Amino acid sequence: MECQDYEISVLLVDDGSTDQSQEIYEKSLAEIYPLDYTRHSSGPLGYGRTILTLFQRAKIDYDILITFDADLQHAPFSIKDIIENFEDNSQITLVSTSRYLSYRFWKQNTKVPIDRYITNMLMTKTINECFNLDLTDCFCGLKGYKTEILPTNLDETGYAFPLVFWHYVFQNRLKIKEIETPIIYRLDRRARGEWKQRLEEYYMKLETLVSSTELKRIIKQDYQKALEQMNDLINHFENSPICTYQDFIKRNQTDHQ
Numbered sequence: 241m242e243c244q245d246y247e248i249s250v251l252l253v254d255d256g257s258t259d260q261s262q263e264i265y266e267k268s269l270a271e272i273y274p275l276d277y278t279r280h281s282s283g284p285l286g287y288g289r290t291i292l293t294l295f296q297r298a299k300i301d302y303d304i305l306i307t308f309d310a311d312l313q314h315a316p317f318s319i320k321d322i323i324e325n326f327e328d329n330s331q332i333t334l335v336s337t338s339r340y341l342s343y344r345f346w347k348q349n350t351k352v353p354i355d356r357y358i359t360n361m362l363m364t365k366t367i368n369e370c371f372n373l374d375l376t377d378c379f380c381g382l383k384g385y386k387t388e389i390l391p392t393n394l395d396e397t398g399y400a401f402p403l404v405f406w407h408y409v410f411q412n413r414l415k416i417k418e419i420e421t422p423i424i425y426r427l428d429r430r431a432r433g434e435w436k437q438r439l440e441e442y443y444m445k446l447e448t449l450v451s452s453t454e455l456k457r458i459i460k461q462d463y464q465k466a467l468e469q470m471n472d473l474i475n476h477f478e479n480s481p482i483c484t485y486q487d488f489i490k491r492n493q494t495d496h497q
Contacts, residue, residue: 246323250275251297251305255290256283288394288401295390306384314382315346318421322384325417333414335384337421338377346424353425355435358473363442366462367403370446370455371410375418378402382421389414399438400445407449435474439466 252275254262262279270277278293291307298305306322308314314337322335340360364378379402389412396404409416443463447456 249302251294252277253290253293253297254279254283255285255287256280286397287399288404289397291401291405292392292394292397295385295387296392298385298387299390299392302387304384305387305390307381309381313424315422315424318382318419321419321421322382325419326384326386329417331415332417333386333389334409334416336375336377336416336418337380337382338375338418339380339421339423340376341418341420344420344422346422351425352423354474355470358470359435359438359442362439362462362466362469363403363446366443366446366459367406369458369462370450371406373406373410373416375406377418378406380421396445398441400441403442403445404449435470436467439463439470 250273252265254265254277256279265275265277276297278297280289280293283289294305294307304323304326306319308319318337322337325335326332360377360379364375367373367378368375391405391408394401394404394408440463443459443466447459450456450459
């Protein structure tokens with residue numbers, strides 16, 4: 241199967257960029273690459289708002305939407321894998337890619353920013369507990385959606401959007417499949433302390449999404465554990481090979497029994 245077998249359009253959302261992106265596209269690239277272009281003129285409005293703009297546009301004219309970050313940190317061949325999974329099983333409405341199913345690194349890849357990796361692991365664990373999911377990577381932006389299931393009225397505009405989206409998946413009992421995609425980090429980023437703010441934002445948002453007293457207790461408990469463990473985990477994994485999601489969860493449980 242080749243992508244030319246399908247009618248494909250590229251939807252581009254410019255979240256009010258302050259560089260020359262709009263000018264470069266409109267004056268140099270638009271005639272060569274006629275994309276379906278939308279710009280947030282009053283932006284930037286945030287990551288979540290940008291995804292919702294894609295959802296709203298895709299629901300009008302398209303059957304399937306595949307979200308793909310513009311920073312070259314997704315593997316293009318995974319688009320084909322997503323389409324094949326939709327073709328193989330008509331019941332699937334969402335294909336979510338995971339960098340941590342098999343830990344396959346892209347050629348010439350730099351190491352995973354350890355603060356992002358551990359934050360992802362901690363949040364994925366809590367999301368699985370709260371929403372009865374079985375994810376290994378809740379933050380990968382490369383996903384395929386049947387447009388019939390796309391929400392357009394979610395209220396999160398920032399980086400906590402994936403949490404609100406997984407809550408939506410849980411509420412609507414969407415049939416999902418998680419498939420692997422390689423790990424690509426082209427820049428050698430290091431922990432910068434942003435994890436504290438991100439963790440608080442993520443756990444607080446998650447707490448607003450559940451009504452069960454028991455789930456709220458789990459979220460608060462996981463948040464406190466995350467704060468206690470994060471520095472030690474960052475220091476440990478900074479000088480150690482990256483472990484699998486399963487090993488991470490086992491180690492985390494063993495260390496705190």
